[in-house]
Amino acid sequence: MDEVVISRAIVESYMKDFMAAMEVDVAIAGAGPAGLVTAYYLAKDGIRAVVFEKQLCVGGGMPGGGMMLNRIVLQEQGKQILDEFDVSVREYQKGYYVADSLEAVSAICWKAIKAGTRIFNLISVEDVMVREDDRITGLVLNWSAVSWSKLHVDPLTIRCKVVVDATGHDAEVCRIVVQKIGKKLRTKTGDVIGQKAMWAEKGEKEILENTREVHPGLVVAGMTANAVFGSPRMGAIFGGMLLSGKKAAQIAKELLR
Ligand SMILES: Cc1cc2nc3c(=O)[nH]c(=O)nc-3n(C[C@H](O)[C@H](O)[C@H](O)COP(=O)(O)OP(=O)(O)OC[C@H]3O[C@@H](n4cnc5c(N)ncnc54)[C@H](O)[C@@H]3O)c2cc1C
Secondary structure, three states: OOHHHHHHHHHHHHHHHHHHOOEEEEEEEOOOHHHHHHHHHHHHOOOOEEEEEOOOOOOOOOOOOEOOEOEEEEOHHHHHHHHHOOOOEEEEEOOEEEEEHHHHHHHHHHHHHHHOOEEEEOEEEEEEEEOHHHOEEEEEEEEHHHHHOOOOOOOEEEEEEEEEEOOHHHOHHHHHHHHHHOOOOOOOOOOOOOOEOOOHHHHHHHHHHHOOEEEOOEEEOOHHHHHHHOOEOOOOEOHHHHHHHHHHHHHHHHHHO
8 A cells, every 4th residue: 555645545535525615505614413414405405515614523512412421302303304314213201202412413424425515524614705785605714723723824715605604502603794794693683692591492492483594695503593593502402403404404495596
């Protein structure tokens, strides 16, 4: 085996995919459950979707289950989504289902990639690109290692028609929009309101209402949706994250039309 051939194979193959990711229909920030599900439902319909994840591994908060016990709980509608990903789900008691969080993350990630999406880990979204009417037209990216090591290195940019902020409770893309464009999100304050205290039932219900376009060209999904609109957190029940990802894909498709 030739080490240089191995190195060439990695660089060429990666750069081919990265070049293809520079002009896409939908760019998703965050490979947690919501971002991955969004990517799957877009790619399944032939839409060019890419995901940028700042950490080494995908899955966001899902692998950790509840307090590091790697199980997740779902309600009936959430279970139906995991059925589509062939994840084993067990009924715990009427209306409550439990699944292995690692199996769920692996299955969702595998299906999203097989459907045609590309996931780039260790890349952070650090800014957005805007044009007339403050419409968001792309993402500004850098290696996560650059910010972690506080290096002074300029980023690169990709163009897209729709951005999905699935960065979890930090709502990082929305916060960038507020800081750099002004308080123009479609919330009561125009700002990221911030998530409220734990109330699983309310949080799960509101996450679907909150999954929408919050700024021209920017859709929110998963925990970001509740953080932006000031809805409650819900802890280790994950049905809402999956359903929100599916709805975000639907909204992105409508915006592309
Ligand atoms: C640190 C952390 C905090 C949590 N806090 C809460 C909480 O307050 N309330 C609650 O109900 N549940 C919380 N959870 C639990 C549970 O994990 C979430 O409800 C669920 O995972 C949310 O799914 P999601 O896909 O919306 O976001 P997450 O699972 O959080 O996934 C978001 C992903 O986006 C990535 N990301 C973030 N910023 C960027 C960026 N700039 N560029 C690229 N990628 C980025 C993250 O690395 C992560 O992988 C938390 C989990 C974690 C890991």
